[in-house]
């Protein structure tokens with residue numbers, strides 16, 4: 001009877017399988033635990049006649065070893081499988097790296113620079129913390145000229161008695177015109193992209209800092225017609241070949257005559273729509289012929305040379321090109337906003 005039982009368990013052990021470690025543990029308990037089937041056979045050992053004890057003892061030990069080996073072997077395969085799972089596969093491609101995007105202001109600044117570069121303009125640069133001379137005085141803003149109030153200036157050092165000693169955050173990139181003319185005689189053909197600062201409350205339509213691109217061309221016989229042609233070419237390159245421009249008389253202390261330039265509305269093509277307030281036009285920049293007094297202030301002979309200048313706001317153009325409604329989005333670092341420009345490069 002007990003020998004049959006041994007044979008029976010042996011048979012079961014030869015087909016031993018387990019789905020997972022828990023199932024295997026259940027089998028171990030079934031055969032080898034204190035109340036297990038094999039342990040029970042050891043208890044029965046006492047009841048068999050003495051002459052069978054030797055053979056039975058041997059068989060029981062074999063059976064126990066067999067069960068232990070089987071279960072250990074299965075345990076090993078589970079361990080190996082687990083190890084395989086955790087192994088690092090060095091041939092596997094890396095997770096796709098999240099690429100950043102260019103900031104929309106950088107995208108548009110680059111587009112504008114590219115257009116003017118093709119027309120022969122080179123880049124010029126100047127400091128953001130400027131003295132009064134380069135931001136105002138050399139540009140024909142008289143000390144008590146009300147035009148100084150045109151731009152709400154941030155003062156780094158303010159001198160009540162002598163405004164010409166003020167140090168300011170530049171309120172426009174026209175300061176770079178002055179720096180360039182002081183350094184170099186004509187012909188001068190530059191564009192100066194840069195950040196400018198104005199003391200304004202931050203709203204959807206105004207910010208205390210923004211970006212401008214200044215253009216300056218000085219040579220012999222430069223005329224207003226040259227200015228208009230360059231600006232027409234620029235507008236058509238930037239907004240499309242059907243774009244029209246219109247120049248309206250305006251005032252800047254450093255240009256005479258001065259104008260503001262409108263382009264035909266990029267939404268309705270000039271028909272008139274809500275975007276252009278039904279005028280068909282949207283304003284994009286200020287420009288004019290450099291005032292002879294400005295040339296003279298920087299050491300350029302205004303009887304030989306003339307020139308034009310223009311200045312445009314990069315945020316404004318970006319708003320128009322990409323229909324951004326709120327200026328504040330440009331400086332909030334919201335990745336959802338920035339991601340929208342992934343394809344704009």
Ligand code: PHE
Nearest residue numbers: 172174286287288309310311
């Ligand atoms: N500097 C002017 C502004 O910030 C723009 C401008 C530049 C106008 C050059 C005329 C010529 O408003």
